[in-house]
Amino acid sequence: xxxxxIKKFLFVNRKAPYGTVYALESLEVVLxxxxxxxxxxxxxxxxxxxxxxxxxxxxxxxxxxxxxxYRALEGYDIEKLFVEKEAMEARGLTKEDLLxxxxxxxxxxxxxxxxxxxxxxxx
Amino acid sequence: MPNIDVNGKSYETDEEGYLVNLGEWNKDVxxxxxxxxxxxxxxxxxxxxxxxxxxxxxxxxxxAVRVLTKAIGKKLGAEKGNSxxxxxxxxxxxxxxxxxxxxxxxxTGCV
Amino acid sequence: MxxxxxxxxxxxxxxxxxxEVATGGSVLLIEDAVYGAVAGxxxxxxxSAAQTKLKLHVLGPDLEARGMSGALIPGVEKIDYAGFVDxxxxxxxxxxxx
Numbered sequence: 647x648x649x650x651x652i653k654k655f656l657f658v659n660r661k662a663p664y665g666t667v668y669a670l671e672s673l674e675v676v677l678x679x680x681x682x683x684x685x686x687x688x689x690x691x692x693x694x695x696x697x698x699x700x701x702x703x704x705x706x707x708x709x710x711x712x713x714x715x716y717r718a719l720e721g722y723d724i725e726k727l728f729v730e731k732e733a734m735e736a737r738g739l740t741k742e743d744l745l746x747x748x749x750x751x752x753x754x755x756x757x758x759x760x761x762x763x764x765x766x767x768x769x
Numbered sequence: 770m771p772n773i774d775v776n777g778k779s780y781e782t783d784e785e786g787y788l789v790n791l792g793e794w795n796k797d798v799x800x801x802x803x804x805x806x807x808x809x810x811x812x813x814x815x816x817x818x819x820x821x822x823x824x825x826x827x828x829x830x831x832x833a834v835r836v837l838t839k840a841i842g843k844k845l846g847a848e849k850g851n852s853x854x855x856x857x858x859x860x861x862x863x864x865x866x867x868x869x870x871x872x873x874x875x876x877t878g879c880v
Numbered sequence: 881m882x883x884x885x886x887x888x889x890x891x892x893x894x895x896x897x898x899x900e901v902a903t904g905g906s907v908l909l910i911e912d913a914v915y916g917a918v919a920g921x922x923x924x925x926x927x928s929a930a931q932t933k934l935k936l937h938v939l940g941p942d943l944e945a946r947g948m949s950g951a952l953i954p955g956v957e958k959i960d961y962a963g964f965v966d967x968x969x970x971x972x973x974x975x976x977x978x
Contacts, residue, residue, distance in 0.1 A: 662888050664945055665912030681833055693888050696915065699947040706941025706960075710829060713947070718828035721836045736890065738920025 653764040654685045659694035661769060663713065664704070669697045670712050672769035677715075680722040687726040687763075688719075689756060690748075694769075695733045698744040716746050730756055775801045787869050791825075794872030802870045806861065813849075814858050814870075820844060821871040831876040834864035881905040882971035888912040889923050894977045899930040908959075908967060910939040917943070917958075919951040931955045939964060 657676055661668040679686055690698060697713065704711040719725070727748045734740065734750070741750060751759060760766060771786075772779045775798050781789040786805065788794055799818060803810045810818075820841060824832055832840060834852070842850015849855075855863035864876045883902055886909075889895040895916050898907060907930075909917050916927055917938035927936070936956045943949045943958065952958065959967065968974055 662891075662912045662915065662946070664942075665886070665888065677830065677833070681835070693890050693912070693915070696946060696948075701947035701949075702945060703947070704945040707945045709945065711945075712829055714827065714829045718830060718832070718836075721832070721840060736922045737915070738918070738924075 652683065652685050654762065655679055655687070655765045655767065656760060656763040657686070657688045658760070658766060658768045659688065659690050659697060660692045662693040662696040663702070664707065664709055668769045669694070670710075672767070673712060673715055675767065676719070676724065677722060680719075680724055686724050687728065687759070688724065689728045689730070689751075689759060690733070691730040691756065692733050695729055695737060695739060695744075698727075698729070698746060698748065699739070700743055700745045713745060719746070728756065728759060773798075773801060773805075785869075785875065787875055788872040791872055791874075794822075798872065799870050802872075806866055806869065808859060808866065808870065810870075811858075814867075816845065816849075817841065817855065817858060817863065817867050818871045821867055821873055825871075825873050831864065831868045831871075831873040833876050834862060837864055837867075837876075882967055882974045883907045884974065884976045885909050885913040885916070886911040886976070889916040889927075895923075896926065898977055899926065899934065902930075902934055904933050906935045906937060906967060906971065908937045908939065908964065910942050910964075914938050914942045914946060914948060917952050917956045918948050919953050924953055928953050928955065937963070937967060 657672055659669060659672050663669040676686065676688065698716060702711050702713040727746060728751050729748045731750050731752045741748065771782050771784065773782055780793055780798055783789060800810055808814065824840065838850055838852055838855060859866040868876055882905060883898050885895050885898055885907065887894045895913060916923055937959050938952065938956055940958045940960050
């Protein structure tokens, strides 16, 4: 799309995958947004950090394993992924447990990231 | 749901002709869909179709055309990683047409 | 009695309430509740302590889908769908917490 204004979009993800449809819906909107050459960031807070957990295998529940799609984001030029430090700690997770490269932010820095956006979409 | 019949077997498609069950795909189905799209499958066509299938395997999505072009350039060389080359192979759009032939869903973000 | 929980314990108080209310019997964690069975979280202590009066189970396919089939809280038993059916049939009553 050839517009002159590029806006800063932040997708806020706070739900675990599979139990509800929020995580998958968010990912689909992210991919669509990528087509419009905007400045897209993704934030993962609370249970949202579980979306990025390595080793997901959905054969047993007969749902699509969309965790693999997070690895495609780089090819869509979406490279700004932020994860909430406190959420990871509460869940006993570290960066090494996640399937993509992320920047870890504490809650205060997360708040500043939100303040810095033009558009926020919350899932 | 519309169906297509290939070699005596029926395959379910959506209203735009995309295969419903990815797992049912085979080369004969691909050839059949290609014919309905007036695409004459050559080695170059298969190269793109195979690439799309392995992309889907790895990422569980059909790539947007911009992403496909870039990824093909990386994998198969710059002379193939450009829209002119890909549109010559698939005149109605590499993502849309090649994905359909590859048995993938319509790319996300494609209207 | 068998208590079935399907909400993430980090989002909903269901698991906590259930563990305090239940007087005995079994608890089965399914769907997003399986995160409560995983070792190393801030909830581990509370969940683990409930095992003095309750037998805890977790549904394997839901754990695996979420990439959480690593370390479970000691004592929690992982079961499959057949085990789920077994568990239901072994208990006189069953409550699916909403």
